[in-house]
Amino acid sequence: MSNLTQLNDRIFLIDAHDLGRKARTGSYIIKENKITIVETSASPSISYILEGLKVLKIDPNDVEYIIVTHIHLDHAGGAGLLLEHCPNAKVVVHPKGARHLAEPSRLIAGARAVYGKSFDTLFNPIIPIPEEKLIVKEDEEELEIGPNCTLVFFDTPGHANHHFSIYDPVSNGIFTGDTIGIYYHELVKDHIELYLPTTSPNQFHPEKMLESVKKIKALGVSAIYFGHYGMSTNVNDVFHQLTFWLPIFVDAGKQSFGKNPTASPSEHKNVIKDSILKEVTSFLDKRNVPRTHEIYEILGLDLDICAMGIVDFLQKAKK
Ligand SMILES: [Zn+2]
Numbered sequence: 001m002s003n004l005t006q007l008n009d010r011i012f013l014i015d016a017h018d019l020g021r022k023a024r025t026g027s028y029i030i031k032e033n034k035i036t037i038v039e040t041s042a043s044p045s046i047s048y049i050l051e052g053l054k055v056l057k058i059d060p061n062d063v064e065y066i067i068v069t070h071i072h073l074d075h076a077g078g079a080g081l082l083l084e085h086c087p088n089a090k091v092v093v094h095p096k097g098a099r100h101l102a103e104p105s106r107l108i109a110g111a112r113a114v115y116g117k118s119f120d121t122l123f124n125p126i127i128p129i130p131e132e133k134l135i136v137k138e139d140e141e142e143l144e145i146g147p148n149c150t151l152v153f154f155d156t157p158g159h160a161n162h163h164f165s166i167y168d169p170v171s172n173g174i175f176t177g178d179t180i181g182i183y184y185h186e187l188v189k190d191h192i193e194l195y196l197p198t199t200s201p202n203q204f205h206p207e208k209m210l211e212s213v214k215k216i217k218a219l220g221v222s223a224i225y226f227g228h229y230g231m232s233t234n235v236n237d238v239f240h241q242l243t244f245w246l247p248i249f250v251d252a253g254k255q256s257f258g259k260n261p262t263a264s265p266s267e268h269k270n271v272i273k274d275s276i277l278k279e280v281t282s283f284l285d286k287r288n289v290p291r292t293h294e295i296y297e298i299l300g301l302d303l304d305i306c307a308m309g310i311v312d313f314l315q316k317a318k319k
Pocket of ligand 1: 072075
């Protein structure tokens with residue numbers, strides 16, 4: 001089944017078809033003694049996860065842990081619904097995210113503000129998770145899921161304050177959610193690796209993001225499992241590109257604010273988006289990616305949201 005990819009002997013990637021897009025948002029299944037799912041995507045994605053479990057001959061009743069890297073809806077929005085299908089599981093979340101999973105009203109309001117009318121199609125339903133089903137993991141806390149596998153959680157803010165990353169000692173890999181950016185699967189068939197930071201509102205913080213990159217780099221991992229999308233073993237390129245692109249993103253914002261201090265947030269957003277898109281286009285031009293390539297559609301959407309987060313960060317920094 002093309003929605004399921006085996007990454008190594010015990011980790012599988014399910015295409016969760018977030019936003020109705022292929023290879024956009026993934027869920028991971030770790031086949032250990034205690035079956036563990038990392039990331040649920042939004043509720044409309046849950047049927048893909050259940051289908052993946054079926055192909056793997058895993059009974060949903062046997063799922064023990066559902067881990068969400070952070071509580072943005074494209075990573076955790078479906079956790080409540082998935083839990084209804086996996087009644088014996090516990091949901092593992094960052095300490096700053098737990099209360100929002102139990103009481104998702106602020107999460108819903110936040111997403112409605114960003115996604116407007118498309119909210120219902122993209123995210124409904126968002127089901128609260130009973131508090132007794134939640135497990136919170138602080139920085140460097142562990143979770144044993146098999147006789148030889150104890151996962152380690154690392155607090156990794158920058159994209160969001162409620163974000164941790166999960167280290168898997170068996171594959172020497174780490175699940176990074178959105179902390180160290182997006183791996184653009186659209187370019188994989190062209191043998192081009194593009195990793196861009198995701199700086200969406202409203203907790204983006206560039207210095208924290210760089211600190212998190214350093215923290216993850218120091219682990220000496222050999223695989224990175226991205227929220228969007230898939231696994232990269234070219235870890236040095238990931239770290240290199242992240243530290244290359246992040247200042248370009250932030251400088252685009254600083255320049256817009258410097259040149260036109262009285263511009264409105266949406267004017268700044270458009271200037272910032274165009275400026276980043278120009279840089280990324282030049283990067284892709286050099287690699288002979290035609291400007292009609294499908295990558296540009298998704299880049300348009302992503303950089304719009306990224307630019308919003310940069311405006312938000314710079315406005316807060318001014319105060
Ligand atoms: Zn996110």
